[in-house]
Amino acid sequence: MTTDVLNDHDSHEGEHHDDHKMTGIKRWLYTTNHKDIGSMYLWFSFIMFLIGGALAMVIRAELFQPGLQIVEPDFFNQLTTVHGLIMVFGAIMPAFVGFANWMLPMMIGAPDMALPRLNNWSFWILPFAFAILIGSFFMESGAPNFGWTFYAPLSTTYSNGSTAFFVFAVHIMGISSIMGAINIVVTIMNMRAPGMTYMKMPLFVWTFFITAYLLIAVMPILAGVVTMLLTDTYFGTSFFDAAGGGDPVLFQHIFWFFGHPEVYIMILPAFGIVSTIIPAFSRKKLFGYSSMVYATASIAFLSFIVWAHHMFTTGMPLFGELFFMYCTMLIAVPTGVKVFNWMATMWRGSMTFETPMLFSIAFVILFTIGGFSGLMLALTPVDFQYHDTYFVVAHFHYVLVTGSLFSIFAGAYYWLPKWTGYMYNETLGKVHFWCSLISVNLLFFPMHFLGLAGMPRRIPDYALQFADFNKWVSIGGFAFGLSQLIFLVVVIKCIRGGEKAPAKPWEGAEGLEWTVASPAPYHTFTTPPKID
Amino acid sequence: MKQDMEKETEQNVQQKNSKVIKKLMLIVFGMFGFGFALVPLYDVFCDITGLNGKTNDVAAVYSAGDIDTSRTITVQFITRTAKGIPWQFNPVINEVKVHPGEMKFVKFYAKNESDRDIVGQAVPSVSPGLAAAYFQKIECFCFTQQPLQANEEIEMGLQFYVDLELPEEITTLTLSYTLYDITGKVDS
Ligand code: HEM
Ligand SMILES: [Cu+2]
Numbered sequence: 001m002t003t004d005v006l007n008d009h010d011s012h013e014g015e016h017h018d019d020h021k022m023t024g025i026k027r028w029l030y031t032t033n034h035k036d037i038g039s040m041y042l043w044f045s046f047i048m049f050l051i052g053g054a055l056a057m058v059i060r061a062e063l064f065q066p067g068l069q070i071v072e073p074d075f076f077n078q079l080t081t082v083h084g085l086i087m088v089f090g091a092i093m094p095a096f097v098g099f100a101n102w103m104l105p106m107m108i109g110a111p112d113m114a115l116p117r118l119n120n121w122s123f124w125i126l127p128f129a130f131a132i133l134i135g136s137f138f139m140e141s142g143a144p145n146f147g148w149t150f151y152a153p154l155s156t157t158y159s160n161g162s163t164a165f166f167v168f169a170v171h172i173m174g175i176s177s178i179m180g181a182i183n184i185v186v187t188i189m190n191m192r193a194p195g196m197t198y199m200k201m202p203l204f205v206w207t208f209f210i211t212a213y214l215l216i217a218v219m220p221i222l223a224g225v226v227t228m229l230l231t232d233t234y235f236g237t238s239f240f241d242a243a244g245g246g247d248p249v250l251f252q253h254i255f256w257f258f259g260h261p262e263v264y265i266m267i268l269p270a271f272g273i274v275s276t277i278i279p280a281f282s283r284k285k286l287f288g289y290s291s292m293v294y295a296t297a298s299i300a301f302l303s304f305i306v307w308a309h310h311m312f313t314t315g316m317p318l319f320g321e322l323f324f325m326y327c328t329m330l331i332a333v334p335t336g337v338k339v340f341n342w343m344a345t346m347w348r349g350s351m352t353f354e355t356p357m358l359f360s361i362a363f364v365i366l367f368t369i370g371g372f373s374g375l376m377l378a379l380t381p382v383d384f385q386y387h388d389t390y391f392v393v394a395h396f397h398y399v400l401v402t403g404s405l406f407s408i409f410a411g412a413y414y415w416l417p418k419w420t421g422y423m424y425n426e427t428l429g430k431v432h433f434w435c436s437l438i439s440v441n442l443l444f445f446p447m448h449f450l451g452l453a454g455m456p457r458r459i460p461d462y463a464l465q466f467a468d469f470n471k472w473v474s475i476g477g478f479a480f481g482l483s484q485l486i487f488l489v490v491v492i493k494c495i496r497g498g499e500k501a502p503a504k505p506w507e508g509a510e511g512l513e514w515t516v517a518s519p520a521p522y523h524t525f526t527t528p529p530k531i532d
Numbered sequence: 533m534k535q536d537m538e539k540e541t542e543q544n545v546q547q548k549n550s551k552v553i554k555k556l557m558l559i560v561f562g563m564f565g566f567g568f569a570l571v572p573l574y575d576v577f578c579d580i581t582g583l584n585g586k587t588n589d590v591a592a593v594y595s596a597g598d599i600d601t602s603r604t605i606t607v608q609f610i611t612r613t614a615k616g617i618p619w620q621f622n623p624v625i626n627e628v629k630v631h632p633g634e635m636k637f638v639k640f641y642a643k644n645e646s647d648r649d650i651v652g653q654a655v656p657s658v659s660p661g662l663a664a665a666y667f668q669k670i671e672c673f674c675f676t677q678q679p680l681q682a683n684e685e686i687e688m689g690l691q692f693y694v695d696l697e698l699p700e701e702i703t704t705l706t707l708s709y710t711l712y713d714i715t716g717k718v719d720s
Contacts, residue, residue, distance in 0.1 A: 097681075114549055178560055186552045190545060220560050236717060239571060241615065242655045243712030247586075250574050254567060317583060317662055498538025 023334060029124070029275075032116030033522065034101045037123050039419070041098030042412075044126060044489075048090030051134065053481050055083040060477035063470050066462050070292030074160070076460035077145035082133065083150030089173045090130050092400065095408045096269040097180045100208050102419065104184065106201050106513040106520065109193030109529040114186040122179035122336055129172035136165045140381045143460070147458060149259065152240035156232045163233045167226045174223045181215035184208055192415030193512075195531035199293070202511055203286060206293050209270030209526040210300045214261050216266070217304075221258040225251070239272075249314050256307035264303045267399060268296060268405035271338060272369075274360045276511070277414050278342050281357035282349025283508035288341040295334035302331045321380040328378035332371065339368055352505075355429035359410035370398030373448065388458075391451025397444045409436075409487065417493050417501035424494040432490060435483035535679050585661040587707075590666035591675065594693055599633040606704040609638065613658075617713035618646040619680070621654075624687070635693045640673065640709070643685035651718045652678045654709045663702050666695035674709065677718065 022030060031037060059079050062070045071079065077376075099117065105112055113119050136143040141161030145152035155163055188209045192201070213360075231237040238244025240251040271292075279286045286292065308316060308324040316324075342364050351357070373395040377383050386392060409432075415422045443482065446469045451457075455466045504514035516524045533602060565622040578586060607630055609623035624639040644650055658664040669675075673688035681699070 023657065115553075148593065182553060182556050182560075186549050187557060187615075189549050189552055216559050217563055220562075220564035221567040224564050228568075228571075242710065243653055245589075245655075247574070247578075250571065254570055257570070315585070315661060317581075320583075372626070379614055424578055513702075 002504050009291060021464065026493050030120070032112070032120050034113045034116070034119065035419075035522065036521065037113075038098045038100075038102030038118050040123055040333065041094045041101060043362075044123075045091050045093075045095035045098060046491075048086050048094070048130065049484070050488075050494045052083050052086035052091055052483065055086070057478065057481050059083065060474040062460055063462070064474040065471065066464055066467050068461055070091045071460065073460050074142070074145055076289050077147075078456050080141040081147050081150075081302055082137070082145045085133060086130070087400070088262075089170075091107075092266050092404050092408070093177065094126060094421065095213070096208075096266075097177075099269065099408075099411055099415075100180075100184055103415065103513060104187055104190070104205060104208060104459045106516065106524055107205055107511055108188065108191060108196055109512050109525045109531065110187060110191035111523060111526045113183050114191050115177070115183045118179050120186050122183070128178050129169045129176070132165050132172075133169040139165070148324065149255060150226075151255070152232065152248050154228060155229055156240060157433055159233055163229065165500045167230045170226045171223060174219045177215050178219050181219070182211040184212040188212075193528040195527070195532055199290065200531065203275040203292050203296075204272040204291060207268045207275075207296055210218060210296050211265050214265050214300055214303070218258045218261040221254065223261075225258065228254075235301045246498060249311075250409070252311050253307070256310045256525075257304075261300075261303045263396075263399070264299060266404050268300065268369075270363070271296065273411040273414075274342065275338075275489050277356045277360045277410050278345050278364075280414070280509040281354060281360075282346045282351050282508050284345055284349040286341070287344035287347075288337070291337055292341055295337040298334045299331060302327065302334070305316050309378055309383070312380050313387050319379065324380055325380045329375060332375055335371055338366060339371075340381035340424050344393065353530075354413075354423075355411045355426065355433055356414035358430065358433045359406045359413065362433070363406045363410065366398055366402030366406070366440075370395055370400075370403055373398065386451060388456055390447040390452035390455045390457055393457050394444050394451060397447070401444065402440055406412045406436075409433075412487075412491070414493070414506070415513075417505045418518050418520055420495050422494050422498035423505060425498065425526060428486060428490045428493070432483060432486040435486060439476050439479035439483055443473055443480050444476075446473050446476075555597045558651075560675070562667055581662070583661055583663075585659055586595065587656050587658055587664050587667055588669055589674070589675065592693075594668070594670045594691075595634055596635075597633065598696060599631050600696055601631050603632055603703075605632060605698065605699075605702070607692075608704065608706045609640075610706060610708045611640065612708065612710045614710055614712045617650065617652060617711055619644055619650070619652060619711060619716040621711045622710070623650075630694055632694045632696045632698055635670065635691065637691045638691060640688045640690065641685070642680065642688060642711070644679065644680035644683060646681040649679065649715075650713055651679045651715045652680065652711050653714045654678065654711050657708050657710070659703065659706045659708065663698065663705050666698040666702075667705060668693050668695060677714065691719050 028036065028040060058071065059076070062068070062076060074400040101113065104110075133143070139162070144150065144155070144162045144166045145160055148159075150166070155166070158462075188201070188205060219497075222266065228237070228239040232239050232241055238249045240246045242248060275286055275292060306324055306328045308320060309328045312321055312324070346361075354363075356481065377386055377395055413424060413429055417424075450466055450469050450473070453466065455462055501518040503517050505518065506514075512529060513520070515529070577583065605629055608627040611621050611623060612631050613619055613621050620643040622639070622641055626639055628636055628638060630636050637685070640654075642652070654668075656672070658667050669690065669692045671689060671691040673690065678688065679684070
C-alpha cells in the first residue's frame with residue numbers, strides 16, 4: 001500500500017475544535033477526541049484489571065490450602081462473581097474499545113470517530129456502572145453472589161438482594177457497549193479515506209467491524225434477559241420460575257444465546273491485533289488476508305448456533321446434543337485457518353522478538369491450547385465429566401488471559417511509541433513478558449488436571465487430594481498478579497519520557513498510523529490521505 | 533467556494549451516518565424484542581417436541597379403546613418440596629406398571645405441617661423429556677392450586693394414561709412433582 005499523506009496538521013483553517021483548549025479535568029469530561037477517549041478507555045480497563053485481579057488474589061489465598069481460612073463461603077461466591085463480571089465487562093471489553101478509538105480512525109485515514117459526542121457518553125457512563133457493581137460489596141445485601149452467568153433461580157428466588165443493583169449496572173454497561181459499537185460501524189462504513197475499499201482495510205479494522213456487529217446483535221439480548229430477571233425477582237412475573245409456569249432452563253438458553261457470541265466479542269479483536277503484529281515482526285505480509293476475513297466472518301456467524309454447548313448436562317435430547325456438538329467442533333475449522341495463517345506468516349520471515357512479538361507468539365501457542373481444551377469440552381459425553389470443574393476454568397482462562405489479555409499487552413507495547421512519543425523500556429517489557437508467561441502457566445495449567453480429577457469450580461473448599469496442585473496454582477496466581485505491576489511501571493515510564501520514538505519505530509510495520517508523527521498529533525488526517 | 537463544498541460533503545456524511553444509525557438501531561430494538569420473543573417461542577417449541585419434560589396442563593380426554601398389552605411401561609413417581617414450604621408431600625405408591633392406552637389412578641399424600649395456612653402448587657415434569665408428550669393426565673391435582681390449612685392433610689388424585697404412540701425405546705417414565713409455596717402470589 002503506497003500512501004500519499006497530506007495530513008500536515010496545521011493546514012486546516014476555520015475549524016472549531018474547542019475541546020483542544022480545555023485544561024484540567026474538563027478536558028477529559030467534555031472531550032470528543034478519539035485519542036483522549038481511547039486513552040480513558042485504556043486506563044479505565046487497566047484500573048478494572050487491577051481491581052478484578054485483587055479479588056482473584058483473595059480467591060487464590062482462600063484456595064491456597066483446603067479448609068476455610070480467610071473468607072466465608074457466601075463472600076467467596078461474591079468474589080468469584082464480581083471478579084468474572086469485572087474482567088469480562090470492565091477489563092477486556094473496554095480495553096478493546098480503547099484500541100478501537102485510538103487506532104481505527106488513524107488506520108482508515110479518518111479525522112475522528114464518526115459520532116464523537118456519543119463516544120464521550122459511551123465512555124463516561126461506564127464508571128457509574130462499575131461504581132454500582134463494586135459499591136454493592138459495601139451494601140447490606142452484599143455483592144452479587146450468583147456467578148457471572150447469574151443463572152436463575154440463583155439470581156431470582158435465592159438472590160441475596162443484590163439483583164436490582166446488578167441489573168442496573170449491566171444495563172448501563174450494555175448501553176455503553178451498544179453506543180460504542182454503533183460508532184465503530186458508522187466510522188468504518190462512512191469515514192474510510194478515498195480508495196480504501198473494504199478488502200483493503202487492515203485486518204484489525206475488519207475484526208473490529210465484525211465484533212461491533214456481534215455486539216449490536218447480542219447486547220440487546222443481554223439487556224432483555226436481565227430485565228426478565230428483574231421482573232421475576234421484584235414484580236412477580238414467572239419467566240424463569242417453574243412455580244408460575246416458567247422454566248429456569250429457558251434462562252440458560254437466552255443467556256448463552258448472548259453468552260457464546262460474547263466470548264467471541266472478546267477474542268475477535270485479539271485476532272485483529274495479533275494479525276497486525278506478527279507480519280510486522282516477521283517482515284512479511286499477512287499470509288492469506290482474505291481467508292482471514294472470511295474466517296472471522298464465519299466464526300461470528302457460527303457463534304450464534306453453538307450456545308447450548310454450555311448446557312449439555314441440562315437434559316437435552318440426543319439430537320440437540322449432537323447438533324450442538326458438531327456445530328461447536330465446526331468452529332475449530334475457521335479458527336484453525338487463522339492459526340495456520342499466523343504460522344505461515346512467520347514461516348521464513350526475518351523475525352525479531354521485541355516484546356509485542358513475544359506476546360503475540362505466546363498468544364498463538366497458548367490460545368491454541370485453550371482451543372484444544374474447548375474442543376474436548378465440545379464432546380458431549382466427556383463434557384458430562386468436565387462440566388463445572390476446574391477444567392472449564394482452565395479452558396476459559398487460556399483463551400481469555402493468554403488469549404485476549406496477551407493480545408492487549410501485545411497491542412499496548414506495539415502502539416505505545418505512537419501513543420506517547422517515547423519508546424518503552426524494552427528490557428523491562430521483556431521481564432514483564434517472561435514473568436507473565438511462566439506464572440500464567442503455573443497458574444492455569446495445573447487447573448486442567450484438577451478439573452479432570454474432579455475438583456468443582458466456584459467452591460471455597462476442596463478435598464485433600466487437591467491440596468498440592470492448588471498450592472502451586474495459588475503461587476502462580478500471586479506471581480502473575482505481581483508481574484502486572486511491572487507493566488504499570490513500563491507504561492508510566494514510557495509516558496514520562498525515554499528514547500524519542502520515530503514516526504515508524506518498527507521496521508516491518510505497515511499501516512497509515514505509522515505515517516503520522518509520534519506521538520500522534522491531537523488531530524490527524526483532517527485531510528484524508530490518498531490510497532491506491 | 534471551497535468552503536461551500538466542504539459544507540455540502542459534511543451534510544452528506546451526516547445524512548449517510550444517520551441512515552446507518554437508523555438501521556443499526558433497528559437491529560438493536562429487533563434483537564431486544566427477539567429476546568422476549570424467545571419466551572413464547574421456547575414454549576411452543578417445547579410443546580411440540582416435549583423437550584423440557586413439561587406435561588399437558590389442560591385435562592386430556594380419555595376414550596376407552598385399544599390397549600397395547602404387548603408393552604408394559606413402568607411409571608415412577610417422585611416428589612420434592614421447594615425450599616421454604618413446610619409440607620410433607622409424597623406418592624402413596626412409588627411406581628405402577630401400565631400398558632399403553634390403559635387408564636390408571638394413583639394418589640399423592642400431602643400434609644401442611646406448619647401452623648399457618650398455605651397455598652401449594654405442584655409442578656410436574658416427565659423424564660425422559662421426549663416422553664412428556666405421550667404422558668396424558670386426565671385429572672390432576674396439579675391443574676389447580678392446593679390450599680391447606682394449618683396441620684390439614686389430604687390425599688390428592690392423579691388419573692392418567694400413556695399414549696399408544698410412545699416411542700418403542702422408552703420403557704420407564706419418571707413423573708416428578710415439585711411443590712411450591714405460592715401463598716404470597718395468590719394473596720396479591
Ligand atoms: C475452539 C473454540 C472453542 C470451543 C470449541 C469452546 C468450547 C467450550 C465449551 C464446550 C464450553 C462449556 C464447558 C462447560 O461448561 O462444560 C466452554 C466454556 C467457556 N468458553 Fe469456550 N470454546 C472455544 C473458545 C473460546 C473462546 C475463544 C473464548 C473466549 C475468549 C471462550 C470462553 C469460554 C468461557 C468464558 C467459558 C465458560 C463459561 C462459564 O461457564 O462460565 N471459549 N467453551
Ligand atoms: Cu461457548
